[in-house]
Each structure stands twice: as C-alpha cells, then as structure tokens.
C-alpha cells in the first residue's frame with residue numbers, strides 16, 4: 001500500500017474534523033474524494049502530507065510510519081507532492097525558478113542538471129515558452145500546470161490534489177485535468193479532492209464520499225455516482241450535478 | 242530700516258565647515274541601521290516563534306525599548322554603564338541607535354512575515370523544504386520586499402534621531418551647530434545650516450527608498 005491510514009482523528013480545538021478515518025490507497029491507484037465544504041477533505045489531504053498533525057491514529061507512507069516529531073519529516077513531505085486550490089506558486093521566482101526550487105534546494109541537484117529536468121517538466125505540462133515568465137503573468141490554468149510541474153520535479157510517490165480546478169475559470173479547467181489524466185495514465189498514485197465528475201469517472205479507480213469528518217461511502221466512481229447507497233451521498237450527488 | 246540681528250550670508254560661508262560633522266551623522270545612522278537590521282531580523286523571528294524561551298525575551302526587549310526615550314537609552318549606555326564598561330561615545334551612539342531601531346525593525350519584519358500567505362510556506366514544506374529553508378527561500382524574500390516602505394520610513398527617523406547623540410558628546414551635526422553658535426554668536430544661522438544638511442540627507446534617502454521600491458515592483462509581479 002502506498003498510503004495506509006488507521007484510526008485517524010483530528011481536532012481543531014473542540015472541533016472534531018476527522019473521525020476514525022481508515023483508508024488504504026494502493027500503488028498507482030487514483031482516489032477521488034468528494035464531500036460538502038467543511039467535511040474534512042482538505043484536512044485529510046493535509047494530514048497525509050503532514051501539513052497538519054492528527055492527534056490520534058497512524059499514517060503509513062509506502063509502508064513506513066512517520067514520526068511527526070522527527071527532524072526528517074521534510075523528507076517524507078518530499079515524497080508526497082501537493083497541488084493546492086490557490087496554486088501557491090512562489091511569486092518572486094520565474095516559472096522555471098518555481099519548478100527547480102525543490103531540485104536545487106531539497107535534492108541539491110546542480111543548477112544545470114536541474115534546468116534540464118525543469119525544461120522537460122515544462123514541456124510535459126505544455127509551458128515550455130513560459131520558463132522565464134513570472135507567475136503573475138500566467139492564467140489560472142497555466143499557474144496550476146506550473147504548480148503540478150513543480151511538485152512532479154521531486155519525483156513524488158504520491159500526488160495530492162486539493163480542488164485543483166475549483167478556482168479556475170470554466171474554460172481553463174480542461175487543460176489542468178488533461179495534465180492530471182496523463183499523470184494518472186503514467187501510473188502515479190493520486191488522491192484528488194474534486195467534484196469534476198467527468199474526471200472522476202474517466203480516471204478515478206475509486207471515489208470516496210466524506211461527510212462531517214467521516215468516510216461515509218466509497219466505491220468505483222461510476223457505481224457510486226449512479227447507485228449511491230446512503231441517503232447523504234444521494235442528497236450530496238443530486239446537489240452537485 | 243530695521244536692523245536684522247541675523248547675518249544669513251554666514252550660512253553659505255560656514256556651510257562647508259559642517260562637512261565632517263555631517264559625515265559623523267551619516268556614520269552613526271548607517272552603522273546604527275545595520276545593527277538595527279540584524280537585531281530586528283533576529284528579534285522579529287524570535288517574536289514569531291512558538292517557543293516561549295525565544296518569544297518572551299523578544300517581547301520584553303521590544304516592550305522596554307519602545308516604551309522609553311532614545312535619549313534615556315543613550316545616556317544609560319554612555320553614562321549609566323560607566324562602572325561596568327566604558328564605551329566610547331561613537332560606539333555608544335551606534336549601539337544605542339542600533340538597539341533602539343532593532344525593536345522597531347523587529348516589528349516591521351514581524352508584520353511583513355505575517356502578511357505572506359500561509360500557502361507559501363505550505364507549498365515550500367510540501368516540496369520537502371525544512372521550516373528554516375521555507376523561511377529563508379520563500380517567506381523572507383517576499384517579506385523583505387513588503388517591508389521596504391516601512392523600513393525606509395524607519396531609516397529616515399533613525400537619521401534624524403542620530404541628533405540625540407549630541408547629548409553624549411558625539412560631535413555630529415547638532416552638537417557642532419551648538420558649539421559653532423556659541424563661538425560665533427550666530428546660533429540661528431548655525432542651526433539653519435544643520436537643518437539644510439538634514440533636509441538634503443533625508444531627501445536623498447527618500448529618493449533612494451523610492452527607487453528601491455520601484456525596482457522591486459518592475460522586477461516581477463503584483464500577485
């Protein structure tokens with residue numbers, strides 16, 4: 001298993017945000033997470049990348065348990081790529097600077113080698129001509145593709161996407177989903193919080209419905225979509241269509 | 242005809258004679274700001290730490306320095322500590338101005354660091370950077386840029402505040418004016434000369450800060 005989560009519980013103060021989460025994600029699996037706003041989807045992803053620490057439960061990444069107090073926590077994060085709803089590109093670095101930041105700073109790869117890899121990655125996301133541009137000059141779709149390239153540069157074992165298209169203008173959603181589809185087809189293990197049902201049905205191996213901090217229901221996306229078992233899932237799906 | 246008691250032709254005549262004093266003013270200000278920037282960065286970061294052993298001393302330092310007059314601080318360093326250490330007047334002035342500005346600059350940096358979106362640090366961490374790397378490579382460059390206007394303002398205050406070093410016998414502009422005024426019996430004229438020096442220096446500093454701000458803006462983004 002690439003990700004194993006056992007009995008995960010997370011509180012923000014008195015607010016119980018994740019409740020007894022058990023989840024396995026296999027290598028090369030693409031898991032799509034859906035659920036209402038505030039149901040804990042982002043927090044779950046952030047716990048897997050240790051941007052948040054759960055108070056109870058265990059998370060194994062590629063079979064290894066992570067000690068959140070470890071001084072090596074950053075090395076675990078390097079193996080788990082994350083793409084954010086609001087891109088979070090580094091505005092003071094060019095597109096290429098963003099993509100090679102992890103290579104030069106974390107992997108300590110020499111600049112010229114990093115640039116070679118950066119060039120390949122930008123070609124992969126279709127932004128070769130934007131290497132020397134600053135993020136502010138890009139459209140939302142382009143920004144998100146740079147963010148994906150930046151995360152991929154670390155050659156992560158897992159990619160987490162937190163609503164990667166929900167702050168994009170509708171006409172820019174497709175280009176980002178296309179890059180994600182390519183990734184999935186190449187065998188990347190992915191967890192994607194997204195309500196893009198077309199994407200979920202096409203590339204998702206499994207869909208998870210979360211409500212109030214619990215995994216209420218999960219299954220093959222087409223199956224879950226057309227034949228939800230729980231009332232809450234039905235109600236939620238009818239809302240988002 | 243009124244008999245004007247002042248001789249303003251003395252201003253151009255005596256003006257060049259304040260050159261050395263002006264250099265002293267610039268030296269105190271420059272080195273005071275350097276000390277203040279270093280102290281301000283360290284204190285600003287300590288202030289943001291979750292560790293009480295780090296943030297409590299930083300809070301205490303800022304509280305004391307901002308709550309007491311610079312003139313008093315200079316006097317304590319130069320006269321008050323004389324039994325403990327005897328510090329020369331120039332170093333005393335630089336330390337005094339530096340320690341004083343450090344507290345204000347710490348607050349400027351703290352505010353600027355806090356204004357950088359949380360997602361920036363998170364993106365850096367998610368790439369595998371250590372918290373220190375995320376601070377140095379991602380948060381601080383953006384924070385520095387945002388702190389330039391406030392820093393420029395603080396530098397101008399520091400330049401003018403350096404005149405308080407006259408109280409610990411540093412022969413910078415203001416003390417020079419008082420001495421020359423007594424010697425020539427042309428106090429107003431000498432004080433006006435010093436005023437012109439300060440105006441020139443603050444004007445140049447303001448222009449410089451404006452240029453830096455502009456350069457930072459065109460070099461990239463506005464996102």
Ligand SMILES: Nc1ncnc2c1ncn2[C@@H]1O[C@H](COP(=O)(O)OP(=O)(O)O)[C@@H](O)[C@H]1O
Nearest residue numbers: 012015017035036037038039040041042043044
């Ligand atoms: N840093 C935080 N501090 C306090 N509460 C938070 C924090 N982050 C999220 N929450 C709360 O936790 C709940 C789950 O949030 P989130 O995981 O972002 O949900 P989702 O991504 O499904 O919309 C929400 O009620 C949210 O307000």
Ligand SMILES: [Mg+2]
Nearest residue numbers: 041042043163
């Ligand atoms: Mg969310």
